[in-house]
Amino acid sequence: MIKLKDNQKILLEFNLAGSAFDLAGEASSKIKRVLQQIGVATEVIRRIAISSYEAEMNVIIHACCGVMRAEIYPNRTEIQVEDQGPGIADIALAMQEGFSTAPDFVREMGFGAGMGLPNMVRCSDQFDIQSQIGKGTTVLMVINH
Amino acid sequence: MRIEELLKQLPVTVAGDYFDPAVTVAGGYVSDLLSHVMGQAKAGNVWVTMQGHQNIAAVASLVGIAVIIIAGGIQPDTETLQKADQERIVILTTKLTAYEVVGRLYQLGIC
Incomplete structure (x- = not known):
């Protein structure tokens, strides 16, 4: 196990491509593996994994491309996802559980349940x-360890 | 419950290359909506679904699900099995409906 010192951080950056369902979850899986290596608590890793996966999926479902950055500090993980996409007309509506603009073929795969943003909010401290x-859309999430 | 016990009790088939009889499941979750699985399933659960595409392996891995049962006679895609093998997730298939699988799991004490 690697231990992060107080002034250290690990920066992970991933390019995300819209509609790349075959690669979906790979960035989040890599973040999860690093968190396991530095000994972050399992329940905290779970919250970070859910937050990052939902944000990653939103880019793949809705945008043409995007970048996900994870900055891992000893006491927190910050995840920023910035996409070049259609943008969200009504953020308050998009935040409601069950609201989704995902196309039918995506829903048939089990995505687009309208739980992505609510899951991110529930799992993040900020x-x-x-x-x-x-x-496009930018999401910033901070999860305390 | 150890997965080898599940195999004795249920009409399920191991679909992929990865199999470890010592893997255990505690509790379960059933849904085809991936965000609900992400948000509500727990690590160590057995997950019952009718999705066979490769994204189920990523979801299971992130949540900490070690066993997926694909119900209703659905066969997983080749890519799903490859990803599941990489992530060390056991994929089982069955002709039972999702309803029947969950009922049987419950009767076996996986609640």
């Missing part, structure tokens, strides 16, 4: 979302 129509 959550922020910014979106511009026609440009």
Whole structure:
């Protein structure tokens, strides 16, 4: 096991491609493995994995591309996901459980249940979302260890 | 319950290459909606689904699910089995419906 010192951080960065369902979850799995290696508590890893996976899936489902950055500090993990996509017209509506704009073929795979953003909020200690129509969406999540 | 016991008690088939008889399951979850699985299933659960595509392996891995039962006679994609092998997740298939599988699991004490 590797132990992070107080002033250390690990930065992981992943390029995400829209519609790449074959690669879905790989970035989140890599983040999870690093967290396991530095000995973060299992329940905390679970919250980080859910947050990052949901954000990763949103890029793959809705955007043309995006970048996910995970900054892992001794006491917290910060995940920022920035995409180039359609943007969200009504963020309050998008945050409601069950609301989704995912296309039918994605729903048939079991995505698009409208639980992505609510899951991210529930699993994060801090959550922020910014979106511009026609440009894209940025999500920032902080999960304390 | 150890998975080898499950195999004796249920009409299930090991679908992939990865199999460890000592894997145990505690409790279970049934859904085809992946975000609900992410949010509500617990590590160590057996997951019953009718999805056979490869994203179920990623979801199971992130949640800490070690055994997936694909119900209703659905066969997993080749990519699903490859990913599941990499992630050391056991995939079982059965002709039983999801309803029947869950009922049988419950009767076996997996609640």
